[in-house]
Amino acid sequence: MQNHSLTSKQHTLKTHFTLSGVGLHTGHAVNMTLKPANPGFGIRFQRVDLPGQPVVKADVDYVVDTSRGTTLEHDGARVSTVEHLLAALVGLGIDNVLIELDGPEIPIMDGSSREFIDAIEREGVVEQEAHRVVYTLDQNIHFYDPVKNVDMLAVPAPEYQITTMIDFNSPVLGTQHAVLKNMGDFKKEIAPCRTFCFLHELEYLLDNNLIKGGDVSNAIVVVDKVVSEKELERLAHVFNKQKIEVKQEGILNNIQLHYSNEPARHKLLDVVGDLALIGYPINAHIFASRPGHATNVEFARKIKQYIKKNKHLSDIPQYDPNQPPIYDINHIEKSLPHKYPFLLVDKIIELSDHHVVGVKNVTFNEQFFQGHFPGNPVMPGVLQLEALAQAGGILALNNISDPENYDTYFLKIDKAKFKQKVIPGDTLILKLELLSPIRRGICEMKGQAYVGNKLATEAELVAQIVRKDKK
Numbered sequence: 388m389q390n391h392s393l394t395s396k397q398h399t400l401k402t403h404f405t406l407s408g409v410g411l412h413t414g415h416a417v418n419m420t421l422k423p424a425n426p427g428f429g430i431r432f433q434r435v436d437l438p439g440q441p442v443v444k445a446d447v448d449y450v451v452d453t454s455r456g457t458t459l460e461h462d463g464a465r466v467s468t469v470e471h472l473l474a475a476l477v478g479l480g481i482d483n484v485l486i487e488l489d490g491p492e493i494p495i496m497d498g499s500s501r502e503f504i505d506a507i508e509r510e511g512v513v514e515q516e517a518h519r520v521v522y523t524l525d526q527n528i529h530f531y532d533p534v535k536n537v538d539m540l541a542v543p544a545p546e547y548q549i550t551t552m553i554d555f556n557s558p559v560l561g562t563q564h565a566v567l568k569n570m571g572d573f574k575k576e577i578a579p580c581r582t583f584c585f586l587h588e589l590e591y592l593l594d595n596n597l598i599k600g601g602d603v604s605n606a607i608v609v610v611d612k613v614v615s616e617k618e619l620e621r622l623a624h625v626f627n628k629q630k631i632e633v634k635q636e637g638i639l640n641n642i643q644l645h646y647s648n649e650p651a652r653h654k655l656l657d658v659v660g661d662l663a664l665i666g667y668p669i670n671a672h673i674f675a676s677r678p679g680h681a682t683n684v685e686f687a688r689k690i691k692q693y694i695k696k697n698k699h700l701s702d703i704p705q706y707d708p709n710q711p712p713i714y715d716i717n718h719i720e721k722s723l724p725h726k727y728p729f730l731l732v733d734k735i736i737e738l739s740d741h742h743v744v745g746v747k748n749v750t751f752n753e754q755f756f757q758g759h760f761p762g763n764p765v766m767p768g769v770l771q772l773e774a775l776a777q778a779g780g781i782l783a784l785n786n787i788s789d790p791e792n793y794d795t796y797f798l799k800i801d802k803a804k805f806k807q808k809v810i811p812g813d814t815l816i817l818k819l820e821l822l823s824p825i826r827r828g829i830c831e832m833k834g835q836a837y838v839g840n841k842l843a844t845e846a847e848l849v850a851q852i853v854r855k856d857k858k
Contacts, residue, residue, distance in 0.1 A: 408494025
């Protein structure tokens with residue numbers, strides 16, 4: 388794992404908008420509202436139709452089913468068929484968005500990512516001040532499933548590229564491959580490519596009532612056997628069509644393909660969507676031979692584990708004063724209840740849903756130096772902990788949509804250690820990471836304060852998020 392590279396800024400939506408459609412497998416009519424989100428928020432789904440409106444993060448750790456698409460579940464909330472929407476968000480470089488749903492499945496639309504792309508571009512995308520952290524792999528990561536004969540490989544590369552190959556031993560499809568050399572080409576080359584299945588799969592799904600929202604207009608059905616008139620009549624009845632035919636290239640109902648290798652391109656689309664669940668943008672060339680949702684997800688798990696295992700190599704936060712902060716002192720003062728002379732964070736330079744990095748410039752003008760070892764000024768350890776706690780308050784409140792209405796109060800500090808002195812002229816880098824998801828307003832964090840590459844202070848902190856009108 389090389390040091391992460393800051394290659395561009397994070398992006399979110401310009402405004403919120405709603406799309407409506409039917410879930411492919413559940414048949415449920417679903418209204419889906421996409422909303423802008425803060426830097427570091429990531430991609431999250433919210434089931435607004437369930438008690439408590441639980442939220443599910445787009446993360447491989449929450450995948451519970453890959454049998455007919457990719458399904459996430461957390462806190463009793465389930466969201467199915469997430470891959471086409473996730474692919475659209477990745478394809479447009481969107482990092483932070485809240486997706487509200489009043490049903491259990493993302494609408495299938497036309498079976499591709501095109502309608503999601505069109506809607507997002509119609510409403511607009513905005514650049515945020517925060518940098519996007521992209522992890523560059525420094526070694527090959529390989530995954531092979533001998534049962535399904537699926538081979539997946541991630542090779543270090545200067546940007547994100549994907550090559551897919553499919554081979555179904557079908558005289559209609561044959562062997563196909565598709566390549567995406569630059570994510571900027573996703574909209575034109577990959578997004579319009581629809582999902583597909585074979586007629587024998589469709590018959591099984593119909594017999595078992597598993598595609599209640601299916602239609603011949605939202606999938607390419609490949610016919611690789613002789614079909615009787617009786618079966619065609621049955622399909623026409625099921626899909627409420629006057630007539631269904633098999634003509635061009637063994638495709639049901641004479642649907643025109645957007646590309647001769649549209650199925651391979653759709654498999655590439657699925658890879659983009661499923662690998663979004665790694666939770667980290669990566670630089671690598673992905674080679675996927677005969678991929679499917681189950682193996683995509685297992686491969687995503689393997690890449691995520693590698694990043695987490697090796698992330699410590701670049702875990703010491705780097706401060707570049709030439710880069711604009713995510714939050715400057717004016718924003719911090721509005722976000723925290725602390726004011727001069729007790730506001731001990733000057734900048735926030737990194738922020739995600741699980742970590743924050745802040746900066747405290749230590750000068751001889753600090754009021755506490757007047758009476759704390761005045762002949763040999765040392766920043767009090769308790770104030771270093773307070774600076775960590777204040778940066779932690781920014782992290783805790785970043786997960787709330789209206790942070791100005793909340794305060795954070797620290798309940799406990801554990802395992803505090805002071806490794807070296809902090810003196811005037813030092814720049815204190817404050818890093819905090821969540822030890823566990825925030826539940827019932829309780830936020831557990833590990834805090835570390837660095838001067839340069841040296842660890843000065845560390846501790847575990849527990850805070851409570853309290854609404855101001857409920858104190």
